[in-house]
Amino acid sequence: MAKTFIITGANGNLGVAAVKAFLDKGYGVVAVCSSVSRLEFAVSNPMFEWKAVDLSDEKATRNFVHELVSRKKIDGALLLAGGFVMGSLDETDQLTLKKMFALNFETAFHLSRALFPRLIKNGYGRIILVGARPGMAGEQGKHTVAYALSKSLLFKYAELLNQQAGKANVVASVFAPGIIDTPANRQSMPDADFDDWVKADDIAALMEMVCSAKGNALREPVFKVYHKS
Numbered sequence: 001m002a003k004t005f006i007i008t009g010a011n012g013n014l015g016v017a018a019v020k021a022f023l024d025k026g027y028g029v030v031a032v033c034s035s036v037s038r039l040e041f042a043v044s045n046p047m048f049e050w051k052a053v054d055l056s057d058e059k060a061t062r063n064f065v066h067e068l069v070s071r072k073k074i075d076g077a078l079l080l081a082g083g084f085v086m087g088s089l090d091e092t093d094q095l096t097l098k099k100m101f102a103l104n105f106e107t108a109f110h111l112s113r114a115l116f117p118r119l120i121k122n123g124y125g126r127i128i129l130v131g132a133r134p135g136m137a138g139e140q141g142k143h144t145v146a147y148a149l150s151k152s153l154l155f156k157y158a159e160l161l162n163q164q165a166g167k168a169n170v171v172a173s174v175f176a177p178g179i180i181d182t183p184a185n186r187q188s189m190p191d192a193d194f195d196d197w198v199k200a201d202d203i204a205a206l207m208e209m210v211c212s213a214k215g216n217a218l219r220e221p222v223f224k225v226y227h228k229s
């Protein structure tokens, strides 16, 4: 039977690539996004459904997950929702920190916390978290302090999920992309060599590998997907 994955941030740069990669390989996809403006290729596919959910709202996220798992077997989630803000320590106040925490950590935490017990019960699950290079390497984060801190929590969270899963075949992975080749990044860094940047399609293909039988032996994986950047 085809596996089905929730993909959050599905109408974003990485999300569109992930939806395409998973549908192309025959998986079911439940997309979480506020619009499907970039997912026209998916909407008539019977393996695709989508729902708008504010993932910073814990109760709404839990209700979404519970309703979904009551009618469909879910094999895991790609938690791609997130966002970025520049800012040195001087420029990082409490509000900025809270916004980044909500966007990058809570969105992933709320959904995975609701889904995790069901994956354990099913005896299979893959949870993919998206960190970022500044969330791993201090020198990379000094101009993006709130972003780096919020992303850094995802690495620790994956460790805790994996500890909790024990020998159950439920694995949390973290992808730490370098700069992704997106229209927004091209616009904000027009003089950069875009060939150095990692492509969303390449990250999506690796995520699919993790969720496929080829990824069965992986445990506690952290993927540095930097390409040449």
Ligand SMILES: NC(=O)c1ccc[n+]([C@@H]2O[C@H](COP(=O)([O-])OP(=O)(O)OC[C@H]3O[C@@H](n4cnc5c(N)ncnc54)[C@H](OP(=O)(O)O)[C@@H]3O)[C@@H](O)[C@H]2O)c1
Pocket (backbone or CB within 6 Å): 008, 009, 010, 011, 012, 013, 014, 015, 032, 033, 034, 035, 053, 054, 055, 056, 079, 080, 081, 082, 083, 084, 103, 107, 130, 131, 132, 133, 176, 177, 178, 179, 180, 181, 182, 185
């Ligand atoms: N772009 C990069 O260079 C880069 C580098 C390293 C890591 N990353 C990480 O990779 C992930 C994907 O990046 P991207 O470039 O594809 O980002 P993106 O195009 O901005 O997409 C992120 C998506 O997150 C969703 N989102 C934000 N807040 C939400 C909320 N409260 N509830 C539900 N959805 C919410 C938005 O969906 P809706 O608009 O539909 O609500 C948005 O489409 C992010 O976690 C990002 O931090 C990106």
